[in-house]
Amino acid sequence: MPPDQHRDTPTRRRGAELEDAILRAAADELRESGYAGMTMDRVAHRAGTNKNAIYRRWPARAALGVAAYRHLIAGELQVPDTGTLRADALALLRAANATWSSPQGAVLRNLLAAAAEDPDLLTLLREQAGGNAMDAAWLTLLEHAVERGEAPQEAVHPRVASLPIMVLRGEYAVRGLPEVPDEVVVEIVDEVFLPLVRGRAVST
Known part of the structure; x- marks a missing residue:
């Protein structure tokens, strides 16, 4: 043949x-x-x-x-456990940034763009495309910080856990960047995430 x-x-x-x-x-x-x-x-x-x-x-x-x-992306997500909240957060957010700037990330960005006109695709992306696993990773990271005495129990909240990824995603979506600079990743952790975590005990 x-x-x-x-x-x-x-x-x-x-x-x-x-x-x-x-x-x-x-x-x-x-x-x-x-x-x-x-x-x-x-x-x-x-x-x-x-x-x-x-x-x-x-x-x-x-x-x-x-x-x-x-x-x-199967098997790519790992929850860091460096011993400090800041280092854990930087490691996890840098890993997400590396993924989104990779060929796999280009696929995800293409799917997200297509989802704007396809409600079924958008629903599936929210439910199945790693979002739940990523949120769970950040919640685990926060739980470790509570155990070490670095964060109040009130910080272990889904909205707090999802914030760093949402801000990072906004850098890609709004600014159209092929890769978010590392200094921006550090700013997201130091200027947005950590102040929110530390302020939860006061605001709740």
């Missing part, structure tokens, strides 16, 4: 092997063509399968796009 004909012939795979092939193909499409260019047909062709195999697992393009992004 000619090589190019063989590439167009779906390969018989099942279960996790097939799902991994589909997600890798979708991630490649997102990197190369963006969400707007990622179609079920193109993903199926790249994965060497058929559209029905994709639709059985991800009934909509938005679901596949978010799943592919999660596949890209």
Whole structure:
């Protein structure tokens, strides 16, 4: 069989092997063509399968796009435990900044831009694209600070935990930066996050 004909012939795979092939193909499409260019047909062709195999697992393009992004970033998030709140916060925010300025971050920014006109995609991004895990990481970071006596218990709050990432995301979204300078990351921690954490005991 000619090589190019063989590439167009779906390969018989099942279960996790097939799902991994589909997600890798979708991630490649997102990197190369963006969400707007990622179609079920193109993903199926790249994965060497058929559209029905994709639709059985991800009934909509938005679901596949978010799943592919999660596949890209799987295992990347780690909660730092340096011994101080400031160092932990800097490490976690710098890790987020490095991710968002990477090819994976470019995929996420493309998905967020597309979500402005796709409510289903926006909902899935909020629920599944690492936001909950990131918030949980910041809450864990704050809990460690409370245990060390660096922060009041009142600081362990979802709004406090989500603030550094929201400010960092704003730097990308509003200013259109390809990468946020490290001095800005330090300012977010020193001028916004830490004063908020320390002031919670007074304001509640």
